[in-house]
Amino acid sequence: MIVIEREVIDLQTVKRLLVMSDIHGQIDAFNALLDKVKYKMEEDLLFLLGDYVDRGQNPRSCIQKARELEAQGAIPLKGNHEDMMEKALxxxxxxALSHWASNGGTQTLASYGLLFEDIYHSIRDGSLSLPDQLLDDLQWIQKLNVYAETEHYFFVHAGVDPQKAINETDDQTFLWIRSPFFDGYHGDKTVIFGHTPTMNLHDTNDVYFGTNNIIGIDGGCVFGGQLNCLELPSKVIYSV
Incomplete structure (x- = not known):
């Protein structure tokens, strides 16, 4: 079984777990990787670990693709970039808007046909009015879960606090944590995470297999690296 915060899904018919993260508007790479792994919604359970938006050429399309995949049974989680977008808009x-914009939010606004300056002025003047599609996508983002887990795996955008129980951990930790998690986690479940490019963990864009039961999959695609997909339980890696 899989637990998504308080929801439970039966895993009996699933042949593969597939995990991707940090797509950041790279819709072509996203589609290419789905093709490469030969994703089949009838047999595979796909986890998306957040950061669909910002920096890349088409964040809006990545959100739409994630939503389409969710309708087919995939499990999308929230990333810190969705968190910044939510707080800003x-x-x-x-x-919050300025912080988001400095981290790639201007590209996300542009994909909806909007300019940062116009949004800034409308928020300042108390007259913010967003396109219907953006409002709908924003509502979807607000409802995203921040983690999911199975008997053996814990899926999350950034990591977990090794000093706290899951039910005592705030959402911001799941979305933003770095070093305390990398160095201090020693739990029984394998934590699969994105957020931190693997180049910062072991000097390559390939998937990072930590000795302390953590697996980092963010290949830094938007920075010229690669988009990775981890297959479980085989630990086969696909990249584009």
Missing amino acids: AGENLQ
Whole structure:
């Protein structure tokens, strides 16, 4: 069985678990990797570990693809870039908007036909009005779960706090943590995560297999690296 926070899904008919993360608007790589792994919704359970938006050429299309895959049974989780987007737009907060924009949010706005300056001024003036598609996608983002787990694996965008129980951990930790998790985790379940490019973990864009039961899969595609897919339980890797 798989637990998505408080939901439970039967795994009896699943042949493969597939995991991808940090697509960042790279819709062509996203589609190419799905083709390469020969994804079949009837046999595979696909986990997407967040960061569909920002920096790349078409964040809007990546959200739409993630939503289509979710309708077919995939499990999309929230990343820290969706968190920044939510705080900026749903929160109508200028400081959050500037922070998001400096981390690739301007590309996401552009994919919806919007300019950062116009959004900034409308929030400042209390007159923010967003296109229907963006509003709908924003509502979808707000409902995303921050983790999922099976008997053997824990799926999350950034990692876990090795000093706290899952039910005592706040969402921001699951979305943003780095070093304390890399160095301190020694749990029984294997944690599969994105967020930190693997180049920063072992000097290559390939999937990182930590000695302390953690697996990092962010190949830094948007920075000129690669988009990785981890197959479980075989640990076969696919990349584009």
